Amino acid sequence: MKLTETKETSKSYSNEIIKTIFERRAVRKFKEKPVENEIILELLEAARMAPSAMNKQPWHFYILTDKEKIQLFSKAILHNSKLAMLKAGVKEIVNHILHPNSFHLKDGIDFFKTDDPIFHAAPVVIFISSDRSNDWAHLDVGMCAQNMMLAAKSLGLDSCPVGFAKFIENTDEYKKLNIPSSEEINLAIIIGYGNENPKFHDRKKDNATFINNM
Numbered sequence: 001m002k003l004t005e006t007k008e009t010s011k012s013y014s015n016e017i018i019k020t021i022f023e024r025r026a027v028r029k030f031k032e033k034p035v036e037n038e039i040i041l042e043l044l045e046a047a048r049m050a051p052s053a054m055n056k057q058p059w060h061f062y063i064l065t066d067k068e069k070i071q072l073f074s075k076a077i078l079h080n081s082k083l084a085m086l087k088a089g090v091k092e093i094v095n096h097i098l099h100p101n102s103f104h105l106k107d108g109i110d111f112f113k114t115d116d117p118i119f120h121a122a123p124v125v126i127f128i129s130s131d132r133s134n135d136w137a138h139l140d141v142g143m144c145a146q147n148m149m150l151a152a153k154s155l156g157l158d159s160c161p162v163g164f165a166k167f168i169e170n171t172d173e174y175k176k177l178n179i180p181s182s183e184e185i186n187l188a189i190i191i192g193y194g195n196e197n198p199k200f201h202d203r204k205k206d207n208a209t210f211i212n213n214m
């Protein structure tokens with residue numbers, strides 16, 4: 001493959017891992033079908049295999065599969081995120097929700113009309129937290145989350161990272177979990193059997209510079 005060639009347009013992939021990477025999408029519509037416990041455990045194992053700075057493995061996973069609880073958490077997050085955006089001002093709301101590039105509008109999700117604009121009625125929600133004092137933790141969690149999503153795709157499931165999940169902190173639901181204040185929720189991954197085939201989102205190509213001869 002030439003360095004400038006776009007891989008997503010080619011029909012064959014070099015191997016299964018590359019194929020999985022290219023075929024993963026943020027999926028926000030799921031079948032009612034529950035996800036088997038063994039699969040959840042396998043996804044957690046895959047997540048744990050991510051590299052981490054100084055092998056600190058700063059992540060902790062909080063797993064929710066109870067439909068009512070997921071809805072409760074979703075409502076609490078929605079309430080909190082609206083408050084946070086109102087605090088940040090009108091400009092922020094426009095940027096986050098009404099901007100044409102917002103995933104909500106672009107991917108056919110109407111933030112104001114859907115029942116669950118946070119977890120998209122997924123059957124599994126995995127919050128990932130990390131140690132607040134670890135400067136590398138966000139990078140580590142990103143790698144761990146990607147491992148989990150690729151593993152899910154390879155097993156026939158779909159997923160979506162949910163940054164909004166961080167707004168769970170300070171809600172009554174969160175306080176009941178007694179999570180130590182040294183931990184922060186970085187994001188959640190929603191997982192389930194997908195019920196949509198989102199289109200490929202274009203990737204920018206002007207962000208690589210070969211610096212040998214500079």
Ligand SMILES: Cc1cc2nc3c(=O)[nH]c(=O)nc-3n(C[C@H](O)[C@H](O)[C@H](O)COP(=O)(O)O)c2cc1C
Nearest residue numbers: 024025026028103160161162163164165187198201
């Ligand atoms: C850190 C992070 C936070 C995200 N937060 C949300 C979110 O709160 N809700 C959501 O529906 N999608 C969320 N996404 C998904 C992105 O919108 C999606 O990955 C992006 O539009 C590219 O689409 P693709 O993953 O299908 O290629 C998030 C993605 C990342 C990496």
